[in-house]
Amino acid sequence: MNRTRNERGFALLAALVVAAVMAVAATMILSTARDLLSGAQALRTSAAAQSAAEYGLNQTENEWANWAAMLPGEVLDLPDALVPDMAGAFYEASVLRTDDDSTGTLARSFLISVTGYDIGGGTKDLTLFVMNDYTLLAGLATSSAGTVRGDVDVHSGALVTGTDTHPPEWSGVCGPLGPDRPGITMNDTLLLDATGGSNIGVPPYQQVALNDSLLSYFGELAWDDLLALPHITVVGASPRDLVGCPVAVIAAELCGPNEIGPRYNADGTCDKTHEMNWGSNNPADACFDHFPIIEIQEEVDVNNCPGPGGLTGGCNGIFVLASDTTGGVRAGAELDVELNVDMRGPIFGRGCVEFQQGAQYHGSVFVDGTYDFGECNDDATLDIHDAGTRVGYSSCAIQRALMANGLGLPTLTFDLVRPIASRAWGEPVR
Numbered sequence: 001m002n003r004t005r006n007e008r009g010f011a012l013l014a015a016l017v018v019a020a021v022m023a024v025a026a027t028m029i030l031s032t033a034r035d036l037l038s039g040a041q042a043l044r045t046s047a048a049a050q051s052a053a054e055y056g057l058n059q060t061e062n063e064w065a066n067w068a069a070m071l072p073g074e075v076l077d078l079p080d081a082l083v084p085d086m087a088g089a090f091y092e093a094s095v096l097r098t099d100d101d102s103t104g105t106l107a108r109s110f111l112i113s114v115t116g117y118d119i120g121g122g123t124k125d126l127t128l129f130v131m132n133d134y135t136l137l138a139g140l141a142t143s144s145a146g147t148v149r150g151d152v153d154v155h156s157g158a159l160v161t162g163t164d165t166h167p168p169e170w171s172g173v174c175g176p177l178g179p180d181r182p183g184i185t186m187n188d189t190l191l192l193d194a195t196g197g198s199n200i201g202v203p204p205y206q207q208v209a210l211n212d213s214l215l216s217y218f219g220e221l222a223w224d225d226l227l228a229l230p231h232i233t234v235v236g237a238s239p240r241d242l243v244g245c246p247v248a249v250i251a252a253e254l255c256g257p258n259e260i261g262p263r264y265n266a267d268g269t270c271d272k273t274h275e276m277n278w279g280s281n282n283p284a285d286a287c288f289d290h291f292p293i294i295e296i297q298e299e300v301d302v303n304n305c306p307g308p309g310g311l312t313g314g315c316n317g318i319f320v321l322a323s324d325t326t327g328g329v330r331a332g333a334e335l336d337v338e339l340n341v342d343m344r345g346p347i348f349g350r351g352c353v354e355f356q357q358g359a360q361y362h363g364s365v366f367v368d369g370t371y372d373f374g375e376c377n378d379d380a381t382l383d384i385h386d387a388g389t390r391v392g393y394s395s396c397a398i399q400r401a402l403m404a405n406g407l408g409l410p411t412l413t414f415d416l417v418r419p420i421a422s423r424a425w426g427e428p429v430r
Helices: 001-065 223-228 249-252 374-378 397-404
Strands: 075-082 089-095 108-117 123-136 146-149 151-157 157-161 182-186 199-200 205-207 232-235 240-244 293-297 297-302 318-321 335-336 342-344 348-356 360-363 366-368 382-385 390-393 408-415 423-426
Touching: 001 075, 001 089, 001 108, 151 182, 232 240, 293 335, 293 360, 318 335, 360 374, 360 397
Parallel strands: 146 182, 146 366, 151 382, 157 199, 157 390, 182 205, 232 293, 240 297, 293 318, 297 335, 318 348, 335 348, 342 360, 348 366, 348 382, 360 390
Antiparallel strands: 075 089, 089 108, 108 123, 123 408, 123 423
16 A cells, blocks of 8 residues: 555656656747747847948948038038838938048048948947048040140240149149159141140150040030039130239229139138139138139130239139030130249130240140131140240149039048958947
């Protein structure tokens, strides 16, 4: 009897132990399942937030266009944006300009910070450090000191050079010098007369087939697109003579209608609407970054520009020689750059350009001489003469003119906060 009772007691104890073990096992299985489910959900959340952050980083890097407008130390918080094809996912981004502008060059550096959010509230932070310099959009139009379809005369002690040179006073705002360029690129080198002149470049001159198509584009902009941009129009005569306004007269705001010099608004800012405001050579002047697109019609002669008395004046811009094909006649314009002129910025167009009487020019000339104009009959398409006259390539003058008109794009290189595989971004270390 006792034996039977003991056996029953042992069986009951064994059953309780088994039940307890099974309960513990079930609890562990349920806990593990919950952990696996939570982990899977967290993994999905993390992946979605990561994707949102990556998308936001790429969008900010590739689509945001205001690189050149930010001041050193400035932070811009960009509007939150949804991520396409990811329900509820979005990102927020900010950009910090990190350089202090102490180099005085066109180089800039920025820190892009992005947080990606998924629909479940998960987040992911990514950052990108961007070194930003500028490239040109003008292509062939700014590839040589002079690019010409037509004849070229360099004589009487004048100089053409493709050696990259910064304009005087601008060494503190220009980046490193670029590679040396050809002196003259032209359709037919047999039309070059360099008797008594000097031609320097790599090479000094070269022959390239130039046609209407190539000469109708300023980089990616077609002729009509360039003139559709905001610009001023200077209507010539036979000819219209323009001169630089003396500094004292600029200060008194008494410059005449044919005097080139900065104009200012009542609050001291640069008046960029006046046809005779062609910027300033003085880095401290309100009009220093003003390089107007100037459409030249008929014939315009420029003398003594900037005006005497200091750096305040300027003779800077993107100069466009206008054309007229009324009645099937290809008519262009003429720009004469003459005594005591220091002109800066690219010249582009149809007609002819003359530099003489010791004029100094920094930029690049791109002109199609098959669009004739009465006065051009006596001159070469590009006519450079007289001792001391210099026409030289300047990447800085070209870059500043293009950037002032939204025609320069940033070239981006990357330094990583913390690299992840081969991607050009990093995760902040927490």
